[in-house]
Amino acid sequence: MREVRTLLEGRGLVESPRWHGDRLYFSDWTAGEVVALDPEDGRTEVVARVASLPLCTDRHPDGDMLIVSSADGLLLRRESGGSLTTYADLGRPGWNDIVVDGRGNAYVDRAGSDPVRGEAFEPGSVSLVTPDGSVREVADDIAFPNGMAVTPDGSTLIVADSYRHALVAFGIGPDGALSDRRVWAGLGEGTPDGICVDARNAVWYADVPGRCCVRVAEGGAVLDRVDLDRGGFACVLGGHDRRTLFVVAAAWRGMTEPGLVTPGSGRVLAVRVEVPGAGRP
Secondary structure: OOOOEEEEEEEOOEEEEEEEOOEEEEEEOOOOEEEEEOOOOOOEEEEEEOOOOOEEEEEOOOOOEEEEEHHHOEEEEEOOOOOEEEEEEOOOOOEEEEEEOOOOOEEEEEOOOOHHHOOOOOOEEEEEEOOOOOEEEEEEEEOOEEEEEEOOOOOEEEEEEOOOOEEEEEEEOOOOOEEEEEEEEEOOOOOEEEEEEEOOOOEEEEEOOOOEEEEEOOOOOEEEEEEOOOEEEEEEEEOOOOOEEEEEEEOEOOOOOOOOEOOOOEEEEEEEOOOOEOOEO
16 A cells, blocks of 8 residues: 655645646645645745635746636736736636646636536636737537646647546647547546646546546546545646655535535645656646
8 A cells, every 4th residue: 555645734625736846836725825835844835825716827838837816817927026917818707727838828727607606507618828818718518627737748638527527638739729629538437626647648637526536548447546535636746756646635515515625624645656747737
């Protein structure tokens, strides 16, 4: 049995883990904070405060952090000095996750309806934000879009469709447009949230109701699994050799419950795996 280590606890709804430099960055949606964690000594630093739920981030190739301010319908850039500026106006609120490819194209997804407000179901979509700040929708009819990842060769975007229990793939064109839509993997009862890709083109997905992280091959074959004692919201491969799977997890209370998770149940976990991370995030 592999050891699942707890690096940090006592947080809220934790999401969007990203490895950069020698630290793990994650978002605490409950606190409205983006936090940097040193996994060696456990020290933390709040690097941005944005009152938004969802609150997801990724890195531009130039190193600056892009932050989805969902409530404001904005994509923010955190400058090297720590100030936040508007990178793009997304036009409306309700955005969720983000991944940025190696050319600086940012893919941001949003749900089509908000079940917390009792809205009738509508499928969600993915929009492209190009380096010049323009925004356009590039994929639709994703029942509930969650985590996204770009394969190591930069040719494919994989999107977690939580409600359809599947990972959906698109080819990425020279201009960032998406085409060749296909089901990359059907997951049975698996409910994918945040995802990442490894060097063998397998995907790790975090599962909230399943309380686990699962590694799957294209087509859906299960290659590995890490069981958790609470909902897994997202995962990323990082560390000096990218062989540490960092998982953000919390005790899920349901979409209609205040706060969504049990207060103080948010944790950052780490487990060693065989295959290193690759691609983005």
